[in-house]
Amino acid sequence: MGRLFRNQPTFSPGDWLPTLARLRTTRAVALTFDDGPTPETTPRVLELLARYDAPATFFLSGERVERAPELVGRIVAAGHEVFAHGYSHIRLQHEAPERLFEEMSRTEAMLAAYRPTPSPYLVRLPYGSGARNAQLHRTVRAWDSSAQLALWSHSVRDHLIASEESGLPAVERRCGEEVERLLARRFLGGGVILLHETPYNVDAPLNAEVAPLLLSRLLPRLAERGLKIDRLRPHQNPSRLSRYVLTASV
Numbered sequence: 632m633g634r635l636f637r638n639q640p641t642f643s644p645g646d647w648l649p650t651l652a653r654l655r656t657t658r659a660v661a662l663t664f665d666d667g668p669t670p671e672t673t674p675r676v677l678e679l680l681a682r683y684d685a686p687a688t689f690f691l692s693g694e695r696v697e698r699a700p701e702l703v704g705r706i707v708a709a710g711h712e713v714f715a716h717g718y719s720h721i722r723l724q725h726e727a728p729e730r731l732f733e734e735m736s737r738t739e740a741m742l743a744a745y746r747p748t749p750s751p752y753l754v755r756l757p758y759g760s761g762a763r764n765a766q767l768h769r770t771v772r773a774w775d776s777s778a779q780l781a782l783w784s785h786s787v788r789d790h791l792i793a794s795e796e797s798g799l800p801a802v803e804r805r806c807g808e809e810v811e812r813l814l815a816r817r818f819l820g821g822g823v824i825l826l827h828e829t830p831y832n833v834d835a836p837l838n839a840e841v842a843p844l845l846l847s848r849l850l851p852r853l854a855e856r857g858l859k860i861d862r863l864r865p866h867q868n869p870s871r872l873s874r875y876v877l878t879a880s881v
């Protein structure tokens with residue numbers, strides 16, 4: 632036996648971090664924004680969220696924070712949560728642990744100028760990297776033993792919209808369609824919705840328009856549906872089960 636498994640990673644329940652992909656209520660959804668902050672998108676997103684009194688969770692990229700740190704202050708002042716999304720938006724799953732430590736610490740050090748470092752810390756890496764990889768869970772735990780992986784249950788693949796449509800009317804129409812498709816999904820209540828601010832790796836002139844367009848359609852539709860917007864809250868006393876339940880992203 633020992634020989635057979637010699638080259639396999641050894642797993643123990645303790646390797647896996649608690650994960651979050653749904654709320655504990657079906658009467659609300661959580662909104663999460665990756666890849667910000669950007670001057671083109673963040674102010675408009677904040678304005679829409681304020682109009683609907685909706686709290687959100689922002690996973691911010693360090694290099695973008697460095698270019699516009701005042702936007703972090705505005706996000707925090709508006710009552711939203713901010714966490715590090717790494718520094719340079721690379722896939723961290725196959726990098727040495729030190730790279731992840733550096734990417735996260737460098738970014739969190741900038742965010743800590745605007746609010747105390749949260750504990751438990753919600754970690755969402757670029758590309759959702761390593762959610763099903765025990766080594767990655769161990770590395771994130773070594774960076775912050777309080778960490779919980781912030782996944783999501785609903786994506787509208789918003790990062791593709793700007794490059795798949797051309798012209799503002801087409802982008803607007805597509806955003807409306809994606810919102811209606813989202814609203815038609817089962818299990819939307821309790822869902823954690825993934826959105827992006829000016830998503831990375833998109834070379835399309837209307838890239839920064841997508842988040843405000845989606846949000847301006849999504850927020851009133853959620854209200855019509857009677858779904859509130861709630862915060863993405865960490866598990867306070869994570870059960871063993873929370874380490875195993877990895878909800879598939881859709």
Ligand SMILES: [Zn+2]
Pocket residue numbers: 665666716720756757758831
């Ligand atoms: Zn990202």
